[in-house]
Amino acid sequence: MRQILVLIIVGAAISSCSVVGPGMYSATAIDYKRFNDQGFFITESNSVNFEYTPISSVSALFTNGWIEKEVVDENKPKKLKRHKDDVYNTEGPKMKQVYVRGTPDGVTDLLVEEAMKMGGDGIINFKYSAEVYIDKDGNAKVYGWSASGMAIKR
Numbered sequence: 001m002r003q004i005l006v007l008i009i010v011g012a013a014i015s016s017c018s019v020v021g022p023g024m025y026s027a028t029a030i031d032y033k034r035f036n037d038q039g040f041f042i043t044e045s046n047s048v049n050f051e052y053t054p055i056s057s058v059s060a061l062f063t064n065g066w067i068e069k070e071v072v073d074e075n076k077p078k079k080l081k082r083h084k085d086d087v088y089n090t091e092g093p094k095m096k097q098v099y100v101r102g103t104p105d106g107v108t109d110l111l112v113e114e115a116m117k118m119g120g121d122g123i124i125n126f127k128y129s130a131e132v133y134i135d136k137d138g139n140a141k142v143y144g145w146s147a148s149g150m151a152i153k154r
Contacts, residue, residue: 026130026142028104040112041122041154048124055120055151060110062102063131063144102144104128111147120151 035042100106107128115123128147132140 028130030104030108030128035112039121040116041124041152042108042112042126042149043122043124044126046125050154052122052124052152052154055115055118055153057148058111058114058118058120058123058151059146059148060107060114061131061144061146062100062107062110064101065099067100102131104145104147107145107147111149115149115151118151119153121154122152123149124152125149 032042041048108126111123111126126147126149128145130142131144131146132142135141
């Protein structure tokens, strides 16, 4: 009888309720029409019904965070304003920080720019996904977006 009572107490302690963070839901959409209007072809399909030349695999990552932009007087590098950094106590060019948030459209723009730099006018097998981490409370947080595909020349 004593063993059964100990087993019940231990079982209750092990299977006690735990706190679960709130759920996460999200809906996204990327408008491909703006790329088509510029003459750039993009599709999630890995096959198309026209001839093309593969250029390269391309990928991009756009995360949330602070981006530093140099403040340059009259675009002359020798005239950078100098300042003392209060946090690290170092000298360097005066910086302006801007907080950016990664978005599906933002990472797609980066991917298209990269494909165009390589001479591509399209991307096939386009894929994008949220970059997620689990915080200390067990909640899923989106910290950015990634995308990939194959740059092609039609």
